Amino acid sequence: MEVRRRVGIVSQDPDDQLFMPTVFEDVAFGPRNLGLSSEETGVRVETALSAVGMEDYSDRPPHHLSFGQRRRVAVATVLAMEPEILVLDEPTSNLDPAGRRELAEILKSLDLTMLMVSHDLPYALELCPRSLLMNEGTLVADGHARHPVRQRVDVGESPGAPLRVRPRLRRSMNAGCMTPGPGGG
16 A cells, blocks of 8 residues: 555644635545545545544635634544554644644544654653654654653664753754554554
């Protein structure tokens, strides 16, 4: 199976993913392009919108929704494709505290492997049991989300030694995290 059918990506800006006149049509876009029947497409749209709490908004234009609602619809567009892995790019960017909490609850409820790229380390910690830290494209730490910098990735000196991250380096790092899906991911 093609990677693009197995991996669904939710972009940082939901407006990059939403372009149809209604929420329903946005969520149906992917399944229709897979050649699914109208009935199967409708089931996928209803299931995806229900998973993100947006089933009552299917007839609304996406541009009339709040940013947090658009983010949830963007997640639904990917869920409707039934991916094995959900990739989220900076999922908390531009969300208010209520939107962050709503999205966290949605993501926690999904039985799906997730990869998250984020500068929001507390959010990643809340959602992901495993963290990967990168600096300028190089993996520098991999470990349990609560202690990601305790295990050094083989970058030279002594593999397995604790990684001491200088404050300046810490600011330039990106965090990625992973949640296991069905069967432990």
